[in-house]
Structures are given as structure tokens and as C-alpha cells.
Amino acid sequence: MKLICWTVALLPAALLLGCTATAPKEAPTVITSENIAKLSNRQWELKSISTDGSQPVMDMQATMTLAFGADGKATGYGSVNRFTGAYSLTPSGQLTWPGPGFATTRKAGPPELMEKERAYLEALRKTDRAILYKHSLQLQAEGESTLLLFHEAGFPE
DSSP states (O other): OOHHHHHHHOOOOOHHHHHHHHHOOOOOOOOOSSSSSGGGGOOEEEEEETTTTTTOOTTOOOOEEEEEEETSSEEEEEHHHHEEEOOEETOOOOEEESSSOEEEEOOOOOOHHHHHHHHHHHHHHHHEEEEEETTEEEEEGGGSSSSEEEETTTSOO
């Protein structure tokens, strides 16, 4: 009987303690060939580019996007034109962009937007690692000489 009384008395305290315990923090994840599904079917919007220490000014009207397909195809919008190309990931997380480059539509646009699109596609091909943290994606080159920061479309920053 005493055991039942103690159990009834301590149960609410145990439940309260369980509810107030903090969950472990989510750590950034290096994307590999085994976990590529974490990127698939998500639209990423470019927020900043840094190449060799310089950071081009991002035009808020120049929407640049990226999406990874489970089939090894990457697609997106480069501020004026749509693009598509192949990518691959190794089990260790090495990202490569095989082939001669991205295929793009052939629209013409304002010179400053065309230059930003060119810089984006050039920087994208230099990246060799993808790191995911919640709704943010970082693509970087070895040594972080090239860094592209994306945020998932539809989620607050």
C-alpha cells in the first residue's frame, strides 16, 4: 500500500520533470549519398554568395533558387533563366557537378541580373559539400573559398 501511495505521489513530479527536460539540439548534417532525401522535394532560395573573399550584392528582385531531385538532377532559377544539371554525392559527402555545365533557357535580361546569374551558376559548380541545418542549406568549396547560403522557401528565416 505504501508503494502505491509513493507511486501516486511521485508520478506527477516525474511527468513534470519529463516535460521540462530539453530536447537535444539538432546539429548540422553533411549531406551524403545515403541521406540525400533530406534535400529532395525542397526548394532553396539563395541568400548570399561569397567567392574568394568577395561577396556580390544580392538584388532582392533577383530570385535565385535550387532544387535537388532524387534522380541526380539539380534545377533552379538563376534570376533570368531556368537551369538544370547533374549532381552526385558520395557516401562521405563529396558533392560533384559532372558534365560540361548547366543547361539554361536563353532569355535575355538586364545586364546586372545576367551577371548575377553567371556568378551564381559559376559559384554553384565550384561547391563540393552540402550542409543542412533545419531550413538552411550551405554549399561550400573545400577551404570555404566559395560559399552559397540558401534558405528553404516557405519557411521563416
